[in-house]
Amino acid sequence: MKAAIITSFDLPPHYGDVPDPAPAGPEEMLVDVLAAGLHHLTRGRASGAHYSSIAAVPLVPGVDGVGRGADGKLRYFAQAPGQPGTMAEKTVIALDHSIELPDDSDPVTLAGAMNPAMASWLALRCRAPFRRGQKVLILGATGSSGSMAVQIARHLGASQIIAAGREESRLVQLHALGATDTVTLGDDRLGTLAREVDVVLDFVWGNSAVGAMEAVLMQRPNRSLPLTWIQIGSMAGEIAAIPGAFLRSACIQIVGSGHGAVSGREMLKELPTLAAEIARGTFRIDAKATPLRDIQRAWSQVPQTGERIVFTP
Structure with missing residues (x-):
């Protein structure tokens, strides 16, 4: 499958081929990624500088996203440290780190807004x-x-x-x-x-x-x-x-406040309400859909004021 690939913490990712990930058990699911946002946390983990970074390359960046699994349901998912990245055509998610979304939700808006x-x-x-x-x-x-x-x-x-x-x-x-x-x-x-x-x-x-x-x-x-x-x-x-x-x-x-200070149980309790408000249009969001194949150029690009880059495979 196609994905963004980090081969050095000092370089931006490039677009290339990686093996398809596979679920390790019934608590995981393979999903087709529809949108993945480029956040500060994404950059931090990809550079090895964030406290939750995994110090090993190559890796696929991306800390969250919106996708659809074999069950046909639309989901927002957040990846814990060590889980596969989301800037790829497919990724494996932990079901208990995901929430179902209304089917008419805009994947780009949700992927751009949920993390910040x-x-x-x-x-x-x-x-x-x-x-x-x-x-x-x-x-x-x-x-x-x-x-x-x-x-x-x-x-x-x-x-x-x-x-x-x-x-x-x-x-x-x-x-x-x-x-x-x-x-x-x-x-x-x-x-x-x-x-x-x-x-x-x-x-x-x-x-x-x-x-x-x-x-x-x-x-x-x-x-x-x-x-x-x-x-x-x-x-x-x-x-x-x-x-x-x-x-x-x-x-x-x-x-x-962050991963660890807020438990996974607390996050899952709060995220559906937040996602519903974003989907409802409560907040002003400027999400820019960008093809994943343009990852290397967009990664180094300085976004416009308030603009959020969201990659679409």
Whole structure:
């Protein structure tokens, strides 16, 4: 079968032939892949840099997708580390890591949106005691997952959504997606705008997170007000040197959200609702269908603002 193939962690994948995968038991299923999104997680695993990467090549990249099995049902599936990649004509999925979709769902839209939407959806539904009317700060809001986080926070009922990022041109566009306030990372106004937030969705981490945390805590009028800081991504670095005084002087809880922090059972419980909202058109999604044979060119291409590349075999 045709597939994208990684032969070196330092090179983009190429289009070629690999053997068809085969299910190992009744808990697995061979599916025809209809669409597979190019996400940050996909790139991270394919480069060997992500904590869930499998340090062996050659491999087929792709962490999730939409496909159809021999039973004729349309499914969204997410691959655990070690499972076959999804950027191929066929892949093997674990049935307990998949959900059935309405047959009229658009595979390209679902494949492009589920992974970036899942990050903030699971964070707010599983990792924070989030309630309607609470206030949310999103660090790294100009990325694909960050811009989805703005829409999801609005959908879940946040009363204030502060979007912080580096690109001012992209920040301006987030007002239309639900941001009540926008500010660049490092701007002195960040602490003032976010001084009463209940939850922080942090896609940046590193020194940027330390600076933002200090700015928020310094301006916080009531430091006993609970603050849940959810570490989701590490665009500014894997290490954040958080001073102990931050933890002692405020009611702040720092948690992570990702594979491991959220159990497979919790994910499966949440994903059908999220998929239904995406299929219903609740969120603005710009998914670009790209033939899998163009993998090498598209992998290195810089997408347009908000655009999500989705490969179709």
